[in-house]
Amino acid sequence: MGAGHGAGATSPRILVFSTANISDPGIDLAGSQHRHYASSISTITVPCSSSIQPRWIVYALEHGFDGVFLAIDGDECAYLPDCNARSSRIAAQAQERLRPLGIALERVRMAALCSVCSEAFVKHMDEFAAQLAALPVEVAA
Amino acid sequence: MEHQELTTPSPDGEHRRIGVYICHCGGNISDFVDVAAVRDAVATDPNVVHAETTLFACSDATQHDMVERIQRDGLDGLVVASCSPKLHVPTFRAVSRRAGLNQFQYTQVNIREQCSWVHSDDRPGATAKATGLVRAGIGHASLSVPLEPVGVDTVPSALVVGGGVAGLRAAVGLADLGLSVTLVERTDHLGGAVGGLGAMFPSNQSGRELIAQLVDEVAARPTISVLLETELVAKSGTFGNYEVRLEGPAGTDPVTATVGVLVIATGFASYEPALGEYGYGIEGVLTLPEFTAMLDASPGPLHYRGRPVGSIAYVYCVGSRQPGGNEYCSKYCCTATAHVAVQVAARDDRVTQYHLYRDVRTYGVYELLYEEARKRGSVYLKYADDAPPDVERRGDQLVVTARDTLTGPAELEIPVDLVVLVTGMVAAPNHDLTSLLKLPLGSDGFYNEIHPKLRPVETVVDGVLIAGASQGPKTVSESVASALAAVAQSGAMLLNGRAELNPLVAVAGAACAWCGECAAVCPYDAISRVEVDGVAVAHIDPSACKGCGGCAPYCPNEAIDLLGVTTAQVEHMIDGMVGPVREEVLVS
Structure with missing residues (x-):
């Protein structure tokens, strides 16, 4: 169990896009196991990580989130055999849109997360939060 | 062919009538989240006509209250903030149906697995997050449209x-x-x-x-x-x-x-070792299926090519649990080999049998077979994952070289008459x-x-x-x-x-100018070109669409929406999570 998260207001705000059948159960499992992560992290559920639209990522970063994490299905996707490649394309396209806005590309992060990956999820969140906290605050381009 | 309109609230200030229930879950939520504060924060939302906290949202009494409330107040949306959607979505969809509310106008918000249980050390943070999540749920429900499952007749x-x-x-x-x-x-x-x-x-x-x-x-x-x-x-x-x-x-x-x-x-197919893999191809080196076929074909003491067999080495995990190869365990082979060893011993108890294994996975009741094999004289030697045994022929003898990690560093040379490669299953x-x-x-x-x-x-x-x-x-x-x-x-x-099929499918909106990108990336052949008033647009067949949404990011006009997760809903959810205070916005 992680410790010392506490005061969510000061931690970077992270939006996680997660999938209903694969990563959501992993994130829920972190809850069942009472593994702590920062309360500034929230999740939106999609059926498949290939359905995340680049403009959602940009919207989140423009409207108050400090980072967006894509919990992708990887090889486990039940819908699309090339889900990995599709999800990478989405992240890359979002980053292309961030560049002219002067928003650091590191604010978008992606990793495969399985249905029992509770510990991995918390680790990803801790690492991402630390990485975001170290980024300089951008000024609009 | 019509395109579905996804936004129902009119911009002139007409609002939705949403009911919000925030669950204590006994104390599972309310011990760590100030549920009354969450209720007070969302009750003033212009789309909310009723908000309450409840000890157990899933209890019969609360379900009954919900049905009454939906009917009495004429609710057109329901938000339940409680546990993971994995648990009670069917429950509250049924509540909606009983009350005459379309079941897809109900939104579940997870404030237990994804909030109270993971922020139990941070009550203000957990309360603020729960408030954001419930606001997001209200935003989602405020854009919900009634949907009917796609009904299909089936043949028996x-x-x-x-x-x-x-x-x-x-x-x-x-x-x-x-x-x-x-x-x-x-x-x-x-x-x-x-x-x-x-x-x-x-x-x-x-x-x-x-x-x-x-x-x-x-x-x-x-x-x-x-x-x-x-x-x-x-x-x-x-x-x-x-x-x-x-x-x-x-x-x-x-x-x-x-x-x-x-x-x-x-x-399945049986794994076929490459020539030379653990000596495969050398006379006297067989796979497990080849060996069991040989056993099956001739009763009595074991012979190979006319000569009696006095000793056998089984090499486990051939082709299994290997990075870059078949990484999985076939999980039947350890037991099958123990079973074969018992049969061999029963036919001729003078045969010496060596089992060179990585881990013995004779799970459950099959453990008894492993025990019986050992009782009947089988010797089990554990080789290290990164030091597999070597099989070669010296004259008319096969020799297996291995280190047994349980008895020490010495290299063992085991002369045997037969080597059985314990191969697993492949697709x-x-x-x-x-x-x-x-x-x-x-x-x-x-x-x-x-x-x-x-x-x-x-x-x-x-x-x-x-x-x-x-x-x-x-x-x-x-x-x-x-x-x-x-x-x-x-x-x-x-x-x-x-x-009934899931109606949460993709729909192509008015911005579609038919380029064919979406149809090309749909592996389910759900998208086709149709003409509406002489204009070519994409049509997504709701009975063929699986609702993955994989087509949407490929649309250059961003014309595709996935029902239940439309762009407008996602943006409302993000707004709800971030909250009304926008001064800290990263980039204006």
Whole structure:
């Protein structure tokens, strides 16, 4: 169990896009196991990580989130055999849109997360939060 | 063809009538989240007409109150903030239906697994987050539209592909449910892998006998028709009414049939070592299936090429659990080998048997076989993952060189008469069938189910079920259990005569200018070009769309929305999570 998260207001705000059948159960499992992560992290559920639209990522970063994490299905996707490649394309396209806005590309992060990956999820969140906290605050381009 | 409008609130200030229930879950939520503060924060939302906290949202009493409230206040949206959607979405969808509210205008918000339980050290933070999540749920519900499940009529018949133990048992079960069954088998005989086996663990019953029994059962049911040397070559239509084309031996006419479901039971192939892999190719080096066939073919003391066998080395995990190769464990081979060793010892207790293993996985009751093998003299030596044994022939002797990690660093040279490579299961080569059915494969090459625990035999292709070792390595009893699960699921799908499909599908909106990108990336052939008033646009067939949304990011006009997760809903959810304070916005 992680410790010392506490005061969510000061931690970077992270939006996680997660999938209903694969990563959501992993994130829920972190809850069942009472593994702590920062309360500034929230999740939106999609059926498949290939359905995340680049403009959602940009919207989140423009409207108050400090980072967006894509919990992708990887090889486990039940819908699309090339889900990995599709999800990478989405992240890359979002980053292309961030560049002219002067928003650091590191604010978008992606990793495969399985249905029992509770510990991995918390680790990803801790690492991402630390990485975001170290980024300089951008000024609009 | 019409395009669905996704936003219902009119911009002139007319608001939705949403009811919000925030659950204590006993204390599971309210011990760590100030649920009253959450209620107060969202009650003033112009789309909310009622907000309350409740000790248990799922209790009968609260469900009853919800139904009354929805009817009395004329609610057009329901938000329940409690546990994970995995638990009670069916409960509150049923509440909505009972109250006359469209079930897709209810939104579940997870403030337990994803809030109270993970922020129990941070009450202000957990309360602020829960407030954001509930606001997001209200935003989602405020853009919800009534949806009806896509209803389809189904025909009471099934196609079983594969005549092995799983396919045969499935055919018998389906027929006993009252469904008519067509079973196709690619080869000229029934039985599959099990049909070629002699004594099997744990009871020593032979595979041949088991299959003969099942074939008799099949023959006794006139509603099962068996087509040998026949393959499925085409499938069209939708779930409940698939038209399939079956091609038999040359000279026969292809058969077409209408079936409600397909049960895919195409089995596995045995791993074939490369020449030279652990000495494979050297005389006296056999795979486990080759060795069991040899045992089966001749009773009495063991002979190989006319000479008595006095010693055997079994090398485990050949082709299994190897990075870059087959990374998985086939989980039947350890037990099968222990069983073989017991049989060999029973025939001639002077045979020395060495087992060079990585881990012994004779799980459950099969542990007894492992114990019996050891009692009968089998010697187990554990080799390290990164130091596999070496097999070579010196003169007329085979020599296995290995280090036993349990007894010390010394290298052991074991002279033996036979080496048995304990090989596992690999996916059967079924490229044509896989691409015809558009079945997803796992990284191991076997067919993938929707959910390993909750939906273990269904695939994302509605009405296409998987059974037996086509899904992954299985013992006979596991194969039969999965075949019967596929039978039960087929019954659940077909016995009503009518089935409902998930209506949360993709829709192409007014911005569509037909470029074909979406159709090209849809593996389910759900998208086609149609003309509306002389203009070409994309049409997404709701009964073929799986609702993955994979097409949406490819649309250059961003014209595709996935119902239930539309762009407008996602943006409302993000706004809700961030909250009304916008001063800290990163980039203005």
